[in-house]
Amino acid sequence: MTTDALHELAEALNDGALTTDDDRLRAATADRSGKVADGLPLAVVDAQSVADVQAVLRIAQAHSIPVVTRGAGTGLAGGAIAGGGEISLSVAAMRRILEVNADDQLAVVEPGIINADLNTALEEHGMWWAPDPASRAISSVGGNIATNAGGLLCAKYGVTREAVLGLDVVVPGGELLRLGRRTVKGVTGYDLTSLMIGSEGTLGVVVGATLKLRPLVPGTPWTIGAQFTDERTAAEACAAITAARIRPAIMELVGGVGLSVLAQYTGADLEGAFVLVQADDHDAEQTANAAAEMLRSFGGVVEQTDDLERAAHLAEIRRQMMPAMESVGTVLVEDVAVPRSRMADMFSICNEIGARHGVTIANVAHAGDGNLHPSFVFPEAEPTEAVWAAAEEVFAQCIALGGTLTGEHGVGVLKARWLRQELGDAQYALQQRIKSAFDPQGIMNPGKMFG
Amino acid sequence: MTTDALHELAEALNDGALTTDDDRLRAATADRSGKVADGLPLAVVDAQSVADVQAVLRIAQAHSIPVVTRGAGTGLAGGAIAGGGEISLSVAAMRRILEVNADDQLAVVEPGIINADLNTALEEHGMWWAPDPASRAISSVGGNIATNAGGLLCAKYGVTREAVLGLDVVVPGGELLRLGRRTVKGVTGYDLTSLMIGSEGTLGVVVGATLKLRPLVPGTPWTIGAQFTDERTAAEACAAITAARIRPAIMELVGGVGLSVLAQYTGADLEGAFVLVQADDHDAEQTANAAAEMLRSFGGVVEQTDDLERAAHLAEIRRQMMPAMESVGTVLVEDVAVPRSRMADMFSICNEIGARHGVTIANVAHAGDGNLHPSFVFPEAEPTEAVWAAAEEVFAQCIALGGTLTGEHGVGVLKARWLRQELGDAQYALQQRIKSAFDPQGIMNPGKMFG
Numbered sequence: 001m002t003t004d005a006l007h008e009l010a011e012a013l014n015d016g017a018l019t020t021d022d023d024r025l026r027a028a029t030a031d032r033s034g035k036v037a038d039g040l041p042l043a044v045v046d047a048q049s050v051a052d053v054q055a056v057l058r059i060a061q062a063h064s065i066p067v068v069t070r071g072a073g074t075g076l077a078g079g080a081i082a083g084g085g086e087i088s089l090s091v092a093a094m095r096r097i098l099e100v101n102a103d104d105q106l107a108v109v110e111p112g113i114i115n116a117d118l119n120t121a122l123e124e125h126g127m128w129w130a131p132d133p134a135s136r137a138i139s140s141v142g143g144n145i146a147t148n149a150g151g152l153l154c155a156k157y158g159v160t161r162e163a164v165l166g167l168d169v170v171v172p173g174g175e176l177l178r179l180g181r182r183t184v185k186g187v188t189g190y191d192l193t194s195l196m197i198g199s200e201g202t203l204g205v206v207v208g209a210t211l212k213l214r215p216l217v218p219g220t221p222w223t224i225g226a227q228f229t230d231e232r233t234a235a236e237a238c239a240a241i242t243a244a245r246i247r248p249a250i251m252e253l254v255g256g257v258g259l260s261v262l263a264q265y266t267g268a269d270l271e272g273a274f275v276l277v278q279a280d281d282h283d284a285e286q287t288a289n290a291a292a293e294m295l296r297s298f299g300g301v302v303e304q305t306d307d308l309e310r311a312a313h314l315a316e317i318r319r320q321m322m323p324a325m326e327s328v329g330t331v332l333v334e335d336v337a338v339p340r341s342r343m344a345d346m347f348s349i350c351n352e353i354g355a356r357h358g359v360t361i362a363n364v365a366h367a368g369d370g371n372l373h374p375s376f377v378f379p380e381a382e383p384t385e386a387v388w389a390a391a392e393e394v395f396a397q398c399i400a401l402g403g404t405l406t407g408e409h410g411v412g413v414l415k416a417r418w419l420r421q422e423l424g425d426a427q428y429a430l431q432q433r434i435k436s437a438f439d440p441q442g443i444m445n446p447g448k449m450f451g
Numbered sequence: 452m453t454t455d456a457l458h459e460l461a462e463a464l465n466d467g468a469l470t471t472d473d474d475r476l477r478a479a480t481a482d483r484s485g486k487v488a489d490g491l492p493l494a495v496v497d498a499q500s501v502a503d504v505q506a507v508l509r510i511a512q513a514h515s516i517p518v519v520t521r522g523a524g525t526g527l528a529g530g531a532i533a534g535g536g537e538i539s540l541s542v543a544a545m546r547r548i549l550e551v552n553a554d555d556q557l558a559v560v561e562p563g564i565i566n567a568d569l570n571t572a573l574e575e576h577g578m579w580w581a582p583d584p585a586s587r588a589i590s591s592v593g594g595n596i597a598t599n600a601g602g603l604l605c606a607k608y609g610v611t612r613e614a615v616l617g618l619d620v621v622v623p624g625g626e627l628l629r630l631g632r633r634t635v636k637g638v639t640g641y642d643l644t645s646l647m648i649g650s651e652g653t654l655g656v657v658v659g660a661t662l663k664l665r666p667l668v669p670g671t672p673w674t675i676g677a678q679f680t681d682e683r684t685a686a687e688a689c690a691a692i693t694a695a696r697i698r699p700a701i702m703e704l705v706g707g708v709g710l711s712v713l714a715q716y717t718g719a720d721l722e723g724a725f726v727l728v729q730a731d732d733h734d735a736e737q738t739a740n741a742a743a744e745m746l747r748s749f750g751g752v753v754e755q756t757d758d759l760e761r762a763a764h765l766a767e768i769r770r771q772m773m774p775a776m777e778s779v780g781t782v783l784v785e786d787v788a789v790p791r792s793r794m795a796d797m798f799s800i801c802n803e804i805g806a807r808h809g810v811t812i813a814n815v816a817h818a819g820d821g822n823l824h825p826s827f828v829f830p831e832a833e834p835t836e837a838v839w840a841a842a843e844e845v846f847a848q849c850i851a852l853g854g855t856l857t858g859e860h861g862v863g864v865l866k867a868r869w870l871r872q873e874l875g876d877a878q879y880a881l882q883q884r885i886k887s888a889f890d891p892q893g894i895m896n897p898g899k900m901f902g
Contacts, residue, residue: 101790101792102694103690103693103694103791103792104790104791104792105693105791106790126696147638148638148642150636154635154636155635158613159636161642161645162609162613171877171881175877177875177877177878177881178875178878179878181788181853181854181855182790182853182854183788183789183790183820183821183822183853183854183855183858184605184606184788184791184820184821184822185601185605185610185788185817185820185821185822185855185858185859186788186855186857186858187598187599187649187857187858187859187860187861187862188855188856188857188862188866188870188873188874189862189870189873189874189878189879189882189900190646190649190650190654190882190885190886191599191612191645191646191648191649192878192881192882192885194612194642194645194646195641195642195645195646197642198638198641198642199641203641215696215698239554242554242556243553243554245577245666247666282733282734282737283733283734286733337632337634337635337636337637338634339552339555339557339633339634340554340555340556340635341552341554341555366636369634369635369636370634370635370636371634371635371636402632402633402634403632403633403634404632404634404636404637404639405639406637406638406639407634407636407637407638408636408638409638410638411638411639411640415639419639419640422639422640423639423640424628424629426622426626426628427628427629427630427640427643428640430622430628430643430888430889431640431641431643433888434641434643434885434888435641436888437881437884437885437887437888438881449640
């Protein structure tokens with residue numbers, strides 16, 4: 001039956017779109033989460049068009065073959081990894097910009113386009129698309145949509161959900177749905193566009209997106225680097241900036257464990273905690289002054305600049321965290337979010353849990369929105385029992401603080417076993433019924449999100 | 452069986468919560484849409500608590516009795532009107548503010564609280580909740596959520612969906628679900644919070660809302676009134692302001708037919724078209740200057756002021772539209788939205804359709820976001836065949852321009868017959884399956900939205 005299906009697929013697609021090359025199959029089993037699927041997928045399909053995606057979902061449905069949609073493969077939760085008996089459906093080649101409409105401040109794109117490439121193209125129209133995950137240079141717009149990606153700027157400029165007007169989606173069986181609209185407002189029927197955003201490939205395949213753009217922000221940004229002797233005070237200073245209604249575009253906090261890893265990597269003299277603030281728009285200087293004053297009042301040693309080179313140097317401290325950690329061991333990047341006022345508590349909790357389990361937990365936070373990335377660093381190739389035990393405690397404590405398991409990376413396979421705990425039994429069952437409304441046979445990305 | 456159900460309900464609720472008084476039953480059959488339900492509901496329940504709502508949905512489910520949730524009753528699409536065989540469930544008495552957390556910039560409220568009352572209470576915390584429908588003085592937060600209400604400010608500050616973090620919802624059977632979260636970011640499971648927003652009482656009952664607040668906007672606003680000789684030019688001037696990336700907080704456009712109705716009502720010398728612009732925040736004056744220059748370049752006669760009394764006078768021209776129209780006849784307020792660049796076309800189309808059908812269509816637009824309110828004014832008590840024929844053409848033309856049937860009022864009963872046309876058959880069927888996932892027996896607000 002599977003052979004029949006692959007034969008039908010090969011017939012329906014252009015030559016070369018379907019491959020069973022071992023290298024491609026193997027690549028499809030992994031992403032950047034460190035998770036690898038069991039077994040090799042049946043085939044990889046490189047969709048070139050909406051019709052290709054429709055053919056895959058028509059034939060897969062007819063033969064009850066699971067389909068795992070894949071973009072750039074940069075996911076951090078294993079949401080797009082494909083294993084035995086599954087088809088890996090890549091939309092990476094569907095990367096055209098179909099329309100840029102500066103008057104209506106929207107763009108229509110295919111899902112495979114890389115976030116940074118889109119923004120480069122939008123620049124000449126004086127526009128940008130706000131979602132800016134740290135992976136923007138390598139992650140696709142479709143992947144950003146699948147995980148409701150956030151990033152550094154989203155306390156001020158919103159997450160992916162606030163930046164999408166409509167989606168074209170192919171559902172199991174191959175039907176093409178046009179969800180949402182091109183207008184700013186609209187309340188015709190249920191908001192299936194929002195439902196798709198963050199659904200991690202479990203409902204259908206996004207084949208087109210109408211994106212809400214913003215005019216480029218004018219003026220020169222001001223950047224602040226602030227050194228603190230301890231991370232709790234630094235976290236409190238950041239929360240105080242938000243509470244005082246100062247609105248920087250970026251506010252990042254690197255904790256003590258992270259700084260010591262970084263000091264080792266760069267040779268720089270770093271300890272305590274480091275806060276990076278960037279203010280933009282007409283009131284950049286005024287905002288930066290207010291933020292700097294607040295950071296100083298909490299004991300921070302502040303450098304403030306509108307020199308772009310110096311600013312890049314300060315931002316580099318934050319950016320080097322990932323390579324620094326990877327130089328020491330394997331890294332499991334976690335992604336919890338708490339109400340902003342509980343951020344200092346969450347830092348302390350992670351330190352305590354790390355110390356008790358003998359696990360290195362380096363913490364970096366998007367301090368403007370309470371999203372922390374506790375990063376577990378360990379010498380083994382895969383997370384050990386101690387790492388998972390520590391992670392489980394981090395999740396439980398985060399939920400107890402009124403937080404959530406994942407701010408922007410998604411559930412994937414990595415957190416599927418904790419989903420029910422956060423949602424509660426009744427909502428978990430309801431979410432599964434919604435899944436069935438789209439995908440009655442359960443062929444879309446099985447095992448992800450719900451486990 | 453119905454008698455049994457009412458008896459059970461009376462037992463489960465506090466004395467006086469269930470009423471069958473004729474006046475109350477009759478009031479529950481109508482809202483501000485002009486639509487009246489057939490027959491009288493079985494009873495009105497004034498819920499005082501989450502437990503009351505749970506009791507109603509438990510007993511209604513057991514007896515398969517339809518439930519129509521009602522807030523302040525100010526809906527413009529007939530979404531909350533209850534008729535024969537139905538229970539009208541009022542949450543108007545559930546109006547407490549449970550928490551205001553300025554540090555985390557959120558509030559937790561019950562659904563019955565009036566939008567303006569909430570904002571008055573938030574003011575002392577230096578915060579506000581952005582959704583500002585024209586009905587804000589009389590409409591409830593729960594109703595704003597049920598219709599994804601917009602308003603005058605939403606081109607700059609977003610619609611209701613962007614201002615809600617989480618919802619507590621009672622579903623058929625009486626189970627209480629906690630959807631969403633208290634954090635800025637989060638992607639744990641499908642976004643059921645967004646799905647509830649704009650669902651018009653067809654999925655469950657919102658009994659609590661965690662709202663995302665904003666700090667009060669600093670500074671004195673600048674206001675502009677601009678007179679144009681024709682509305683097409685005025686609409687083009689407004690679109691040019693958006694395209695030039697000037698970001699006023701408010702931009703309203705009153706068309707020619709509306710102005711002549713207004714001139715008759717007030718005795719003022721008004722014709723052509725009127726544009727109201729308001730700019731706020733630190734850059735209010737700069738933004739107002741840029742907007743005024745653009746309006747002048749399109750031939751507008753501009754008055755610009757930061758005097759609050761004079762500003763109120765200019766705003767009054769827009770505000771008096773509704774009483775002015777009501778002084779002439781019955782008013783059916785429509786609510787289409789088009790991409791901003793097509794606004795001028797939509798004005799022309801409405802005029803042409805009105806002239807051809809001999810129907811007065813006064814147009815007022817939220818010009819910052821392309822949301823028009825073509826208001827049909829007629830001497831009869833109910834819309835005539837000619838009015839519906841004209842309305843149907845307006846809807847069809849709006850969809851042809853890439854627009855949507857309803858920007859912010861909802862589908863209710865008024866537009867239910869056009870929903871399938873906008874969504875397409877496949878999406879329409881999918882939306883019904885999603886409805887069934889929440890409400891398998893179809894007891895939540897039947898006949899609304901889907902017709």
